[in-house]
Amino acid sequence: MSQYRDTAAGTIGSEAVGSTVKIAGWVARRRDHGGVAFIDVRDASGIVQVVADPDVIDEVASLRMEYCVAVSGEVRPRPDGTTNPDLPTGMVEIGAEEIQILSPADALPFMLDDRVEVDERVRLEYRYLDLRRASMAANIAARSKATAAIRRTLDDLGFLEIETPTLVASTPEGARDMLVPSRLREGHFYALPQSPQLFKQLLMVSGVERYFQIARCYRDEDLRSDRQLEFTQLDLEGSFWGQDEVLDTIEQTLVAATEAVRGIRLTEPFPRLTWQEVMDRYGSDKPDLRFGMEIADLADLFESSEFGVFTSALESGGAIRGINTGVRDFPRSKADELTELAKANGAKGLVWMVVNDDRSLRSPVAKFLSDAEIRGVIDRLEAQPGDVLLLVADRWKTAVTVLGALRNVLGRPADHEDLAFLWVTDFPMFEEEEDGSITFSHHPFTTPQDVEMMATQPEHALARAYDAVLNGVELGSGSVRIHDPELQRKVFDILGIDSETAERMFGWFLRALRFGPPPHAGFAFGIDRLVMILQNEDSIREVIPFPKTQSGVDPLTGSPTLVDDRQLAELGITLRPETRTKLEES
Template sequence: MLKEFKRTVYCGHISEEHLGKKVVLNGWVHRVRNHGGVVFIDLRDREGIVQVVVEEQKNPEAYEIADRLRSEYVIGVVGTVRRRPPGTENPNLKTGYYEVEAEKIAVFNTSDVLPFPVDEETPVSEEVKLRYRYLDLRRESMKENLLFRHKVYQRVRRFFDEKGFIEIETPFLTKSTPEGARDFIVPSRLHPGKFYALPQSPQLFKQILMVAGFDRYFQIVKCLRDEDLRADRQPEFTQIDFEMSFVEEEDVMQVVEELVCDLFENLLGIKLKRPFDRLSYEEAMEKYGSDKPDRRFDLNLVELSDIFKNTEFKVFRSVLEDGGVIKAINFKSSDLTRSQIDELVNYVQTLGAKGLAWIKVEADRLNSPIVKFFSQQEIEGLRQRLNLEPKDVVFFSAGKREEVYRILGNLRLHIAKKYNLINNSGFDVFWVVDFPLLEWDEEEKRFVSVHHPFTAPKEGHEELIDKALKEENLDEKKRIISQIRSRAYDLVINGYEIGGGSIRIHSLELQDKIFKLLGISELEAQEKFGFLLNALRYGAPPHGGFAFGLDRLVALMRGLDSIRDVIAFPKTQKGICLLTGAPDYVSPKQLKEVHIKVLE
């Protein structure tokens, strides 16, 4: 039967050129309507919908089959393309001026009643959508998301091929090098007690490819991290990964800009302005409280420490005496009610803040429980620095600098979303550069890499590394290390980090020094990264690279909040695949084969 009903054209491709011609269509019944002697079938495939008409008088056999059709039956149709009668056209449909007069219909399969309709009008819970993902993917929006993702893949491959890059696959079963997120580990059946790790990224292998002489590498690669999930995180995700030899930052950043502009222009018809704007890490944190700031609205952080340097307000004075800072954001002309202010206070308390000081500007006074503690000079300083006007509401945060950034940075974004301050009319694309190389982890009581331990320091900062290695006083060591900047660069679009990269360390001596600052012993370094360190002994060229989060990039280009909407089979926020039921138990036999015993 299939031979007779083998597709000759997609439903969504029916056009002027097919008028009067016989065609064969395959697809799903989107809707079916019987108007008494005439059955209208909206037939759908991945390219769109076309109307099929079956008339009882002309074709009683086909009509009898058509009359029994229901939504989502899988059918084949042989028929002739004709124009729709005047007045029945559907200009909202790509094929809305044509229809197919059916001669034969074959039913390939029936369908149970769906758990939810696959038209766009029906809201469905995410749990139900993911459990029946194959039905969810039949919806127009989801289908378009995956087709768009496919186009991104094709343009990326074409772009890198034209630039002389070579696509090379790196291993999926590799060595655990836990320096960041948790690894997914895989027990070895042939080597009892030993484990593979699934790759968090191809970082070490792509550096080794540079040592091997493949000076321009790229890969669209799956990466896996066993970490807590959010709307923009998945345990498995996709990167556009590339590396280049004999380059500096500008060379890598130029390739990134060219690729992003290529994708936006060819897939969205949007011309982005180059070169992309650049923001230093320090400026990003000072103004926005984030290293991936959303700049599509104001509400910037304002420094107030100098205004309160001689304050009698005990809370502020103790913070400044302890080396902290005071910053504020001014929600201008907001005229918030007390209950709205209290809601924002409650919000920052969920972030771990003890509270949130505030001032509401009224026509003749500053309304706040804390104003009585301020001198007239401090009030005047606030009026000028914050450009205070009636109906403004100011929120203060005082504490350690990093904590103030975190509280006000999150509050800024929360207010913008809650009160619709964000300008969604375009794309704000920019670089964040001049990151610190290392930072102090209070929980682990050691220095950790801001990006990863293979990121090179800025030229001229090697002396600070040597100085820090010699320093025994921890506070002084922290001060020195805080001055060391890296050769890293992140790309941010509309407040999301789309990707990051750096110039790598290609000197074994320098890499050893960084490991020492990180508290990684020679033995531990050899155990974790020995294969890379050994490669650096044999003529490693200067090199650098970049990795895009493809899922996030596609979601942004499609105007979506969650990357789950651009992944065919995503996990939930708890890392569960509702379609298959993974993760799941395995049999005792399987556990025994890999020498694993599960503890109750």
């Protein structure tokens, strides 16, 4: 196998008894009994127990945790009563004949088992040690299995894997660009791609027809447990395609990745729900379908109510919606906490009700409601004694999103043992900004479902855009692209982008659309997020070997760093005075 070893430690079983093996790896544990010592040697394949006599092998006394060693010896069965059923190699042990210390290790900054949760900053500072832990090694392996399965699937379907540039032109739309100064053109900047979007569309114009890429993407926005400055997407595009071909193909990659990582075969096709439907039923465009607690429309029950909060909401065109959160303790403090949460999500207030044994209600608003209204709510929400009901009367969007947020807080499973994939289709074409202006909800190259509607009632126009969702997490999105320059111009027009601006920003792309572009559609989903959930982790950082902290710092390498003034000079860059001052102060 190599000069250092001929056998993988974790693969040694009873069938190897009697043979002489040479293994190499790290000292995971050392149990020194004086007259005999046990050394657990770990390599990438697993752990095997080495037994050594300190009187025969001098090295035993100096072995410490995480020393890198090579051991040769005879595989033998463990004596009766000393086998270890928790270890795949637990029926055997290696009687050491020679132990060679390949390299020693300093005392560890933290223990490499999963017994205690070490501060993440320290883990990142010594990430190479952190990655030796079984759970992290498993995450790395799972990620590799997932991408391999995706590549296999797409290769079988005839896709070409094609790289696109990572030094690209900055565009003012979308997320903040990560910028790279140009030395050859002083004062000019490249941007790192937020996605290969326009390049993959150009490849369609080029006649590629089936493209994919496992692409690194960059967005200079604030970090979260599911967001890093750089992340990896499966990016994919197909010519002569509509939505169905995209969804079917992406589904195959997700099925293959899940099977590779979890060993389970998902049921296809995944549920497909429209944006309107998931908003109405779950109050989110990325609903978690692992639990019910669906939102009910209660407006018709209160049309002639005496309760002003409800009637005024309805009179102003709003909605009254509610959820049944089931039987739970509901002290005043909980009610206050949920009300705060509702307000933080934009609601004016939250109506809570607890169903009494006699099917009356314990609620601050009970006295304003008629018996018929109370019966109506209980029936509509299929409430039983003890159930806690939550109602919001507000603008439709506010009512459902608030209840959606409450639903997640109250019902979401703690882990990702179960998997609930779904498609959300028929997204709105545009959404309204806080200042009332209109912006695209996907990206400006998305085909509208109805051109007429888009022009006359853009706020109600739907797009041929769709998202993949898993366990309440947005995996990714895609759309049927515009391949008609005239239609593209209309979309820019509605967005308030005049033809001069469009020409300046995307002229090179619009020109390509004048050379016989095929109809095409595509998708991209986050590999990090997918593997995170498949591996039952709550942070994307657990499946990224070398991630950054929330402030964008890598504690291992210290990046980002200051650079030499000479380097800045070559780029024609001077730091702003206020920046210099800030740096000098710190």
